[in-house]
Amino acid sequence: MGDVALHTPDAPGYPVRSVGKALEILLMLRDRETIGIAEASRELGIARSTAHRLLSMLEHYRFAQRDTKSRGYRSGPALVSLGLAAVVRMDIRRLARPHMERLAHEIEETVTLMCLEGADVRFLDSVESPRPVRVAGRTGLLRPAHCTSAGKAILADLPSEQLEKLYPDEPLRTLTERSIGSRRRLLTVLEEVRRAGYATNLGESDAGLVGIGVAIPNLAGSPSAGIGIAAPESRLAPEQIREIADAALRTANAIANTFE
């Protein structure tokens, strides 16, 4: 009678193991550059022959391709086109675009849309500053969330137990010497972010680059997202920050309201 496992809304009542394993291989392909057959077999707990067959299958459908020198499989063209098609269709991105363009035009700096992916943020889209000297948009990039402005804003919105899961190991990854290196420091920074409503990034991801980021609230279902504004260090005076953050917050709210 009463089903206890209701708290996992999408547990497949009738799993198809081979498909599950194949999808897990695809997910491995996201984090690793290439995968070997033995590697996959070990990691998924399946026989080498099975891993071989699954990878051949992925190769046949162009989801994977063999690296030259026939050593290991890497992600194939089907993933590229599927992914790009999915990105273009993403609700957040489509809805956010016009607002981002308005914001980029108003403050004349590069605006980027990001979403959380594990403990990282993925750059989903960006509108570059109209000025000749500007920060380039780097769609597709992955950065540690705690090293970016929008990433910090997103983290600040997370429930604390989820946050702890994301940072199990103590020495946090750093990109520059200004990056946040310890969990304690991160927690106090996030507290400040919650108070201020926005986050900053003062050369913590790239030297000479500063950013201001806010989270997009109420993204029902889809992973948490945010927008960040990036500028050359020399151009952003401290007294502008509040003003720019307000513009970003207005934009984020406008995006959130577009969800009917």
Place this chain on the structure above:
Amino acid sequence: MGDVALHTPDAPGYPVRSVGKALEILLMLRDRETIGIAEASRELGIARSTAHRLLSMLEHYRFAQRDTKSRGYRSGPALVSLGLAAVVRMDIRRLARPHMERLAHEIEETVTLMCLEGADVRFLDSVESPRPVRVAGRTGLLRPAHCTSAGKAILADLPSEQLEKLYPDEPLRTLTERSIGSRRRLLTVLEEVRRAGYATNLGESDAGLVGIGVAIPNLAGSPSAGIGIAAPESRLAPEQIREIADAALRTANAIANTFE
């Protein structure tokens, strides 16, 4: 004895049907916005219950997600992150980037990298013009190949039998009234492209936008790619075309030579 089917180099000797069907569903997700269970079952020739289970599986791994109003499945966040990770890693893109930046800087117009996907071209990456009035880079977009400059350049490099497969139906899709509408016209245009070495796009994809495109030669294995230069109509005088095309050809060759 003699295996006849040697001309299909990657036919999986030992197919895993469920995985194959699952991957085919993913491929459907690329072309359609959403798919229903009955739809998938019909198209793949499997029972509705099977389609249901496969889609649940995809949903569980976040490769698909249900559309609000619980009607139909659409592509999920896993596809987005997988795709973007794959794009960033793509050889062509990584290798082409520096050359594209140089070209964009030299001619001060927006440069785009595209690759063929069926009879369309997918925008893989772009470097925007430094000028204030410029054509925006639209990474991820899909356009009919015969309506874009680089697309035509890529088509011109294709063997004719492959070309015929791509255009079975006579009234070609058009985006503006200047788009090429018939196969005959396309063939003569492609002949000109082969002679000139580059292709043009005079308001055939977007009104007020002109482009110059070239194919990147010798892309062993990976799908055919090309680069295009897009500019506002008002800014591109006819006498500049040859010069810009030469710069683009130099760039394309430089990219091709990067492949060791």
Place this chain on the structure above:
DNA sequence: GCTTGGTGTTCTGTACTGCGGGACAATCTT
């Protein structure tokens, strides 16, 4: 040179798993 540990690849039998069919409920159409 010949081992030794590691790969990727192919084959075959069997237990299990994922398939189809059917029944039900919830929608949308007419």
Place this chain on the structure above:
DNA sequence: AAGATTGTCCCGCAGTACAGAACACCAAGC
């Protein structure tokens, strides 16, 4: 209100996708 489609669940059978072993291949290492 009836009819047509849809998504969802369940169950029993048979087909399949798994593991295991055997083989070929390439590195190092002694």
